[in-house]
Amino acid sequence: MPQLIRITDPADPRIAPYCAVRERDxxxxxxxFIAEGEVVLQTLVxxxxxQPVSLLLDEKRVDGLSAITNRLAxxxxxxxxxxxxxxxxxxxxxxxxxxxxxxxxxAPVPDALLAGLEGRALVVVxxxxxxxxxxxxxxRNAAAFGADAILLDAQCCDPFYRKAIRVSVGNxxxxxxxxxxxxxxxxxxxxxxxxxxxxxSPNGEYRLAELxxxxxxxxxxxxxxxxxxxxxxxxxxTVRIPxxxxxxxxxxxxxxxxxxxxxxxxxxxx
Amino acid sequence: MPQLIRITDPADPRIAPYCAVRERDxxxxxxxFIAEGEVVLQTLVxxxxxQPVSLLLDEKRVDGLSAITNRLAxxxxxxxxxxxxxxxxxxxxxxxxxxxxxxxxxAPVPDALLAGLEGRALVVVxxxxxxxxxxxxxxRNAAAFGADAILLDAQCCDPFYRKAIRVSVGNxxxxxxxxxxxxxxxxxxxxxxxxxxxxxSPNGEYRLAELxxxxxxxxxxxxxxxxxxxxxxxxxxTVRIPxxxxxxxxxxxxxxxxxxxxxxxxxxxx
Numbered sequence: 161m162p163q164l165i166r167i168t169d170p171a172d173p174r175i176a177p178y179c180a181v182r183e184r185d186x187x188x189x190x191x192x193f194i195a196e197g198e199v200v201l202q203t204l205v206x207x208x209x210x211q212p213v214s215l216l217l218d219e220k221r222v223d224g225l226s227a228i229t230n231r232l233a234x235x236x237x238x239x240x241x242x243x244x245x246x247x248x249x250x251x252x253x254x255x256x257x258x259x260x261x262x263x264x265x266x267a268p269v270p271d272a273l274l275a276g277l278e279g280r281a282l283v284v285v286x287x288x289x290x291x292x293x294x295x296x297x298x299x300r301n302a303a304a305f306g307a308d309a310i311l312l313d314a315q316c317c318d319p320f321y322r323k324a325i326r327v328s329v330g331n332x333x334x335x336x337x338x339x340x341x342x343x344x345x346x347x348x349x350x351x352x353x354x355x356x357x358x359x360x361s362p363n364g365e366y367r368l369a370e371l372x373x374x375x376x377x378x379x380x381x382x383x384x385x386x387x388x389x390x391x392x393x394x395x396x397x398t399v400r401i402p403x404x405x406x407x408x409x410x411x412x413x414x415x416x417x418x419x420x421x422x423x424x425x426x427x428x429x430x
Numbered sequence: 431m432p433q434l435i436r437i438t439d440p441a442d443p444r445i446a447p448y449c450a451v452r453e454r455d456x457x458x459x460x461x462x463f464i465a466e467g468e469v470v471l472q473t474l475v476x477x478x479x480x481q482p483v484s485l486l487l488d489e490k491r492v493d494g495l496s497a498i499t500n501r502l503a504x505x506x507x508x509x510x511x512x513x514x515x516x517x518x519x520x521x522x523x524x525x526x527x528x529x530x531x532x533x534x535x536x537a538p539v540p541d542a543l544l545a546g547l548e549g550r551a552l553v554v555v556x557x558x559x560x561x562x563x564x565x566x567x568x569x570r571n572a573a574a575f576g577a578d579a580i581l582l583d584a585q586c587c588d589p590f591y592r593k594a595i596r597v598s599v600g601n602x603x604x605x606x607x608x609x610x611x612x613x614x615x616x617x618x619x620x621x622x623x624x625x626x627x628x629x630x631s632p633n634g635e636y637r638l639a640e641l642x643x644x645x646x647x648x649x650x651x652x653x654x655x656x657x658x659x660x661x662x663x664x665x666x667x668t669v670r671i672p673x674x675x676x677x678x679x680x681x682x683x684x685x686x687x688x689x690x691x692x693x694x695x696x697x698x699x700x
Contacts, residue, residue: 301684306674331677369695402695404576407601414571414687417680421688425672426638426696 167279488527
């Protein structure tokens, strides 16, 4: 059973990591992160890798969450506050009333992550995805279609940012992912482990719908504007999603869903 | 050439429709709407149906937008303000610096909209989509894949809400759509005009990837939680998108992109 600790002062030092959540998000939290909402909290509590450090709950939510909080280790404090104190702590009206501070496990290196994938495998490679909504949406889609891992280049934003976790419905906490360094040659790395690299591009050589799934496949996605580097496109199999005249692009998270559906469903597997 | 009118007082009555934009959005604007950003402004100025009433621009943006503003009728005022005055008017920092007030054309009725579609046609029917991001994202996808029209039930939110227009990249202003009344029987209406109605549901009878496109087809989408009504599912062809175990659903806008890709691309047409 967790300890319930009543907080009545928004300046209480015990809940300092929750103060002014948005401003602190911008500064960064080293190896900690904030999880919001019931589904994400449940994911964190069940995680075998990341650790809950503390919870901060609206007093009205405590009873309803007991099935989750009862799974916490005894030493994890559960801070409880009124809605008004809670809003004062975080700096805005937090209508879900459920926050947790988590400690993230060390990330694997890309080489080790790919080395651990056997046989039939599906990887998503993200380059320059700097919008947390899009990053979270892509993790959600990758989980939905059973992707095995995600690689992020150095320009991608942080999957442990609060909003990215929330939009991913907790999947940034569960789906294995690794960060490429600026010097990594991701195409060579994918080749080393036998992956066929498929790049999405408006001028891709093949229509996505024609694509048959290679057993080991990596889908590469870039930003909506500039897209993937020409050097990457030149070394990979390029596919396009044809669009109506005058429409310039799809949202990159939507694109990821279409690509993953094509790779996992449209070739006869279920 | 439009008239440029300098605004120095955020309380100037001429720019009242732009004051406290978010609060006014919540109240509603009758048959007016706010368009934001360059792409949406261009869409509005080119629209054959909706009319620009006025523009409000950051003084730094005026020169760069002359190709667009020169297309305006002489009587459309272009209000110009400094960034500080602009932020004071709208009530938050508006970094794009481009706003327009538009007047919306009367919406067609669903029967007339469907009656005007000939031959091969693709319609999207939305039921209970109350989130503006999702609604805007669906319009964006529908435009990208060349859908001919969208029908919205009485529970859907307003496609002319500022954020829905922005997320749709202006496509809520261009893609023909009509609002169903609570008494309308949309399945009967689709049948009347020869459409095959395809409902997305986690328990759908067929896999989406097996679906061959009927020449006249309507894709029905409900909310992520409760989904489409059982009464609608019972009268339509139901399809599912199989997902990895333990993952409950895709975002509805992403789902629309996957469905529209399947219907327009995966059956051999381009």
